Amino acid sequence: MAHHGEHHYNLDQRFDFTASIKKSILTVLVLGAVLLGIGVVMAMTGGHHEEGAEAGTHAFHWYERLYASIWVNNVFFSGIAIIGVFFFAIQFAAQAGWSAPILRVMLSLGSWLPIAGVLMLATFFVANHDLFHWTHSYLFDKNDPQYDKIIDGKGAFFFWPMEKGTFPVFYIARMVIFFGFWVFFFNKFKQISEQEDQLGGSNHWYKMRSWSAFFLIFFAVSSSMSAWDWVMSIDTHWFSTLFGWYVFASWFVSGLSVITLIVLFLKGKGYLEMVNENHVHDLGKFVFGFSIFWTYLWFSQFLLIYYANIPEETVYFVERLESDIYGPFVFVNLGLNFFLPFLVLMTRDAKRHGVFLKLVCSILLVGHWIDFTLMVQPGTLGHNGGIGFMELGMLLVYGSSFAFVVLGALAKRNLIAKNHPMLEESYNHHI
């Protein structure tokens, strides 16, 4: 409507992280832990597949599956956390007004980042040989029968300035720098937001825009490189030039789904009354659009490799499509992450009504988690992978911990950036 009425919203609202919400999250956590326990016991007692030993590599141990499961969730939830900060920064760089009341929801996802960084580093130090083939020093020893010329050629990317096959200084340094700067920018944004709440005025908005621009430049590089480091280096011989963007797209859809779900959850609890179906529609468009973007990258990667048919490239898809374990999941992945959001969210009404969005966003989160599982498992576990109790339990444990940390951070401060200069524009947002 063109008639800009007076709006009287309660801008000092604060999310109440009640005992009953905490209890539901803890129930999921316990359920996940139980499933995880069952999965671990099953893996320990279940028959060891000695196929690895026959093939001349190494025997498979049950804990490798646990490490791979932890790694999938480390990458998945780190991505969701940084996407919250990224989408927040995008709002300032694009001078967006519509999103002003939900900025704090985006930023709150970043509170998982410090934990994610510690978990990622710790997992790497414990599980390096079981997850990353390139960590074995014999690959770089010319006198060893298992010397690998291709990996030796890539060795400096992991080990510089140390000798190849010793301690991966460059790799660890990148991990520390990425998480360090991501946490730094997250804290900077949080700090400027708090100052804005107290002092008001448009200065903080300009300050935030400048910091957002710096962050986006850093994120443009670090998001791609972290994808090479944490995911693509598992299949050490193989490479794909668009892999960084492919991982980013998967992260972005997952992050947008989490933001949408939290906004709808808060609205359901009676908060954020200025967020109406127009704002929800915009979030729906982002989820819809970037699901198609993800498909575009998935297919671009697939089609070129399929068409060129060069063995060192096709091996990635041969490992997945021709496997009894992973083959079906390739199609599940495409079905959940492309066909479902494409068909369900195509109409305007579906994007404006919370029911459809809640359904699609929840399924998308599982879909993209399967996507990451498909990226990590074949290269680490080979024939011993799959999605069972252990994987589902680990997802629930990580997911509920993530929800606990993020909602806890959301409850600590004002839910709305009450002095944001574009709130009025957002109230009148109409599409």
Place this chain on the structure above:
Amino acid sequence: MERDTHFILGVYDDEDVLLHAVEKVRGSGVKIHEVYSPYPVHGLEHVLGYKRSKLPIAAFLFGMLGTSLALTMQLYMMRFDWPMIIGGKDFAAFPDFVPVSFEMTVLLAAFGMVGVFLITSNLKPWAQPRIFDVRSTDDKHIMAIDLANNSSLDLDKITEILNESGATEVNKKSFE
């Protein structure tokens, strides 16, 4: 178009007055033929009670037509008309067909949507546009009321309603 159509025109020079006027005029039971404005007035389609456009349905159908045509064409060419071995692939290699199918979908959806829009908006090249008041391309909003659609109300009554709603002028217009 019927000849001797009689219209009564309300002239407004402010968009907020116009938006309230549209509500008032429609509230008094007068059916509005059309409102002409020099620029898009936000919310006008809402107060006029326009339903959402059905154009997306046309786009979807034309898009599906594009997909089917592209798939049929490629299958016919690559599998039946002139089969060639390319990179050792099957003749009917579906992944190869995706980019062309996508492009044809977009092309036909866009063309179909533009065509349907032009036809339903009476923007045929040979269409004779009816200019109610040339000032609607300058600085006035023109509300046109078709007397044939408002036979229950007489001319004076409509004029009175328009004047009360804030029209700066009320004119009559007939087309030969």
